[in-house]
Amino acid sequence: MSFRPLHDRVVVKRIEETAKTPGGIIIPDTAQEKPQQGEIIATGPGARGDDGKVVALDVKKGDKILFGKWSGTEVKINGEELLIMKESDIMGVLEA
Numbered sequence: 001m002s003f004r005p006l007h008d009r010v011v012v013k014r015i016e017e018t019a020k021t022p023g024g025i026i027i028p029d030t031a032q033e034k035p036q037q038g039e040i041i042a043t044g045p046g047a048r049g050d051d052g053k054v055v056a057l058d059v060k061k062g063d064k065i066l067f068g069k070w071s072g073t074e075v076k077i078n079g080e081e082l083l084i085m086k087e088s089d090i091m092g093v094l095e096a
Helices: none
Strands: 007-012 037-044 062-068 074-079 081-088 092-095
Touching: none
Parallel strands: none
Antiparallel strands: 007 037, 007 081, 037 062, 062 092, 074 081
16 A cells, blocks of 8 residues: 655654663663654645745655654554654655
């Protein structure tokens, strides 16, 4: 099954962070915060402006992004935990 987001929504896969402190202490899963970084898996076509024309998104598939701690809605698609959020919930694109 495939999923195509509508309007200005994007599908994001969280990027897992390391579970070790700089001193080498391993942090258990229950004590870790959910990562606020992710990779865009799919995007919608864009939002409609006041004139009725579609305004393209500033992000694209494959972009690494930073988003708010409580952003998006968690869903499970094909056994994979993903987030669906609006483009406005994205704080920025991480560049190498």
